Amino acid sequence: MIPAIQDALLAAGAALLQAGGLLAVAPLLKTVIKKMKARFQNRQGPPLLQGYYDLAKLLRKERVRSDVASWVYVAGPRVYFAAAVAATTLVPVLFPVAPLEAAGGILLLVGTLALGRFALATAALDTGSPFGGMGASRDMTIAALAEPALMLGLFASALAAGSMNLGELVRTLVQQGINRHPADILAFAGLFVIVIAETGRIPVDNPATHLELTMIHEAMVLEYAGPDLALVEWASAVKEVLYLTLLVDLFMPVGIAISAAPVAVLVAIVAWGAKVFVLAITVTVVESTNAKLRLFRVPELVSISLGLGFLALAIRFL
Amino acid sequence: MNGLVAVGVPLALVIRLTSIVATLMLVRHARACRWMAIGGSIVASVMTAVVAMHVIGSASAIDGTLFRHAASETELGYSVTPLSAWFLMVLALIAVPVALYSAGYFAHALARPRTAAVGAAFNAMVGGLEVVFVADSVIGFLCGWEVMTLATAALVATEHESRASRRAAYLFLVMSHVGTGCLIAGFMILASSAGSLSFPAILSGHLASGPMRDGVFALFFIGFGVKAGLIPLHIWLPAAHPAAPSSVSAFMSAVLITAGIYGLFKVCAFGLGTPDVNWALVFMAVGTLSALLGVLYALTQTDIKRLLAYSTIENSGIMSLGLGAAMLALAHGHSTLATVAVTASLMHMLNHAIFKGLLFLGAGGVVMATGTRHIEQFGGLMRRMPWTGLFFLVGALAISGLPLLNGFPSEWLTFQALLLGFTSTPGLVRLNFPLAAALLALTSALAAACFVRVFGISFLALPRHPAASAAQESPGLMLGPLGFLATLCVVLGVFPGVVLRGLEGVTASLPGLRPAGAMAWGRLGMSSTLTSFDHIAPALFGFALLGGFIVATALTTRRGLAVRQAPTWGCGGELTSRSEYTATAFSKPLLMIFGAVYRPTRQVDAVAEVSPYFVEEVRYRAEIEPTFERYLYGPLGRGVVRMARGMKVLQAGSLHTYLAYVLVLAVILLMWLGGTT
DSSP: OHHHHHHHHHHHHHHHHHHHHHHHHHHHHHHHHHHHHHHHTTOOOOOTTHHHHHHHHHHHSOEEEETTOOHHHHHHHHHHHHHHHHHHTTSOSSSSSOTTTTTOOHHHHHHHHHHHHHHHHHHHGGGOOHHHHHHHHHHHHHHHHHHHHHHHHHHHHHHHHTOSSHHHHHHHHHHHTTOOOTHHHHHHHHHHHHHHHHTTOTTTOOTTOOOTTTOSHHHHTTTOOHHHHHHHHHHHHHHHHHHHHHHHHHHOOTTOOSSOOHHHHHHHHHHHHHHHHHHHHHHHHHHHHSOOOOGGGHHHHHHHHHHHHHHHHHHHHO | OHHHHHHHHHHHHHHHHHHHHHHHHTTTOHHHHHHHHHHHHHHHHHHHHHHHHHHHHHOOOEEEEEEEETTTTEEEEEEEOHHHHHHHHHHHHHHHHHHHHHHHHHHHHSOGGGHHHHHHHHHHHHHHHHHHHHBOBHHHHHHHHHHHHHHHHHHHTTTTTSHHHHHHHHHHHHHHHHHHHHHHHHHHHHHHHHTOOBHHHHTTSOSOOHHHHHHHHHHHHHHHHHHHTOTTSOTTHHHHHHHSOHHHHHHIIIIIHHHHHHHIIIIIITTSSSOOHHHHHHHHHHHHHHHHHHHHHHHHOOBHHHHHHHHHHHHHHHHHHHHHHHHHHHHTTOHHHHHHHHHHHHHHHHHHHHHHHHHHHHHHHHHHHHSOOBGGGOOOHHHHSHHHHHHHHHHHHHHTTOTTSTHHHHHHHHHHHHHHHHHHOOSGGGGHHHHHHHHHHHHHHHHHHHHHHHHHHHHSSSOSSHHHHTOOOOOHHHHHHHHHHHHHHHHHHHOTHHHHHHHHHHHHTSTTOOOOGGGEETTTEEEESEEEEEEEOHHHHHHHHHHHHHHHHHHHSOTTOOEEEEOOOOTTSOOOGGGSOOHHHHHHHHHHHTHHHHOOEEEEEEEOSSOTTSOOEEEEEEEOOOHHIIIIIHHHHHHHHHHHHHHHTTOOSOHHHHHHHHHHHHHHHHHHHHHHO
8 A cells, every 4th residue: 555655646746847847848948939930030039038928927917807708718728728737747758657657648648638629719719709719610620630640640659669658658669779660750740740730830820920810829819818828828838848749759769767867867858858959940940931821721731641640550560 | 126126127118108108198287297207217217227237237137028928829028138238227327317307398398288298209219219128039129129219200200390390200210110121121031040039049140151141231230220320321310319309309319329239239240140351341431431420510510409419420430430340350359359349339328328418408408498409599608507508518528538528438448449459450451440540530529629619609608699698597407417417427537447347247248258357447547458558547637637727726816816807809899799700600611621521502692672782681501412312312212212103003093903913913823833843
């Protein structure tokens, strides 16, 4: 009984640390991408801590609530935030162990993010503003299209490792070493497209616009202000870190800490940061060199990703 | 208790029969006959539940006799096997809340003179379904099947002054009887080689072989597929389910379709010997198609009950997909994998019954309060009907397969079956599994979009119609059952292991399956036979979500934070319900993206009298093409009518001609007999 309690406490502590750590890092990543994008456009860009300043400012402001809205409007951002935070405990970051891997694997992770999306889209419909409805409709559309491609990409990696549990999966990959299969390239490309779609980046969505013809995510949260908006922004940033970490876990788990020795942990932190940074650069390059796609061209992009995922499975197992 | 278990099934049927007779005798006293019908239904359902729980718990069947006529040596027996017990349990679990809800609903929403007929028909439908689940021979099965069908048709035609209801009932009867015809043919083929009508003899699995076996499979697949609402046999369902009174619709969508699923299990998957690989592929293809098209059609509906009916087709498809995966596993001899898939399918059946019952009952309350089924005329109901709104939201979350609610574990288990199937099936056939899994992912994401739309448009923001702004919350008698079902959604979502434990005995009783006890571990979670492959423990994860929610609440409700109520920005104008996003607009992007499936047509007419520049009225009509009705059933129906016309030549109406037919036939028969001897 005692070891069980010890394990439970250990898992809870790890979950708290990991969730806290990712919450702390997320605004930085968002600003880094913004800054790199600005450099692409020959601008200075915001200071590196701008993400934190923004959050601090929003958290201090008054809350504005539409007089049309019900409690669903209030609950939406909280559930969205809770889902993003809870999802961080399912993904291995520095160690080949996810703090709450006893709770579930890939499917639970995808389900949790879907829960957050459901909550936010529902809440967006609550103010009666046409923007909210437009955003919710578009967001759910793109999510629906991205879901099968996301699942196929994840299945391709999971079936190769023989586990749908992310902790188990990464442990298998670490054991196999850098001995990778060519099919991984296809699966990675497929998943990368989906990550772009899910995090609302160009060419699917433009995070920097407030033009009703083009915005998706921003339209959905247009009515939010103050602390509620801070929750949404923060959770979106966490989601982005989470997706990039997922790519890192599945395709390049090099450098992950196999023991709890300080050196190993330090190496793991640096390695994780470097890998996420490289992916962030890729995201920035894609975002800076592409134009946003028309909404009705997005299905083509996503179906490419679906095809890549299916090919990866076929090459690997036939 | 044991005595009750031994006589529970006949007793429940006798109570139902008595209650039907009493209801019809009390036809002049609306209140008395309402309570007679509902009381009888509840007592009988509870009795059924007791028997079912006993059989599930002990995993051994209970047999007995329903009716015996000594002189003609006729005997109708019953047998509650663990599989039937599972279906009976689901039936009772939904029938009781539906009956209670009806007590409130009939009083408010049903014309008084109809109470007796609807109450009696409801009891007959449930009783017929019980007989279907417990019958141990073809005769009893078909009797129950027919009683159930006819009672359902009567309920569909409750509002018989509307043409749509009459048409729905007619379509239902035609499709059902095509199905029943297939079943009778299939049973006759099997019975003639078995020399018996009892199920154990008929379904022993080695009576037919080769093309004959495939033919029998096809007959049963069509026969049961009609009842299960599988595409392309579904066309009656979206018309019939919405036409009945809402509480009855709930029972039909939640439980009645499982009559088809039961048949598919009992006969197609486990009654005809080891399934053929091709059968399994048919199941998986039809299941995936039904799931995907069902949800796509649901997405564009604006009639709330019709939408829910289409979503029933979707879920029926998911159950068949699970069963198809099980059959493919059985065909390759993987008993453990088959167990996972069967468990997924049966679990989804239970979960679907719960959340679909909840959603239909919730929709019934909304329809009663607003007097319309059109979701574009709802809006803002969350304020007027807070409890109905809350319970409907729980149902919407559950049906979208989101964690911590009961839709998630069964969809999770279906995914497990598909992925494990991929790893343990040889050859190219295995590629079907990830394909089906990807389409299942698409289906469940589309379902989420669909239910964001229904809930958001119906319950949130401003009322879109005076009827919606005058809506009243349903009475407590109707809210109670909603609360019960919503609670079940949460409990079974957080502790799915409970359901797995219950299903162990059921799967153990089916031929060829080998239940793995490790699937349900502790009270916390469930795994797919191998904990290392995947497992979930929603209760554990609930803590993480709760933690996140508490942090979020603390961040936004700190002391000293001001809250201001303000009107929503109306883009410069005044915000009215007319500027809100509509349900049609919400699903428009998906309508355009899946245009190849929907083939939408749109007609905009500007009506102008004086000059084309002064438009007085704009008429807008949009519809999606009813593909199956137009291209499959249209030609089929016309062919049947043409054949009937052709045969009219024979039936000229002249007695002399008929006598000539008799003479010619007699001569031919004599010649034939002469030739053989």
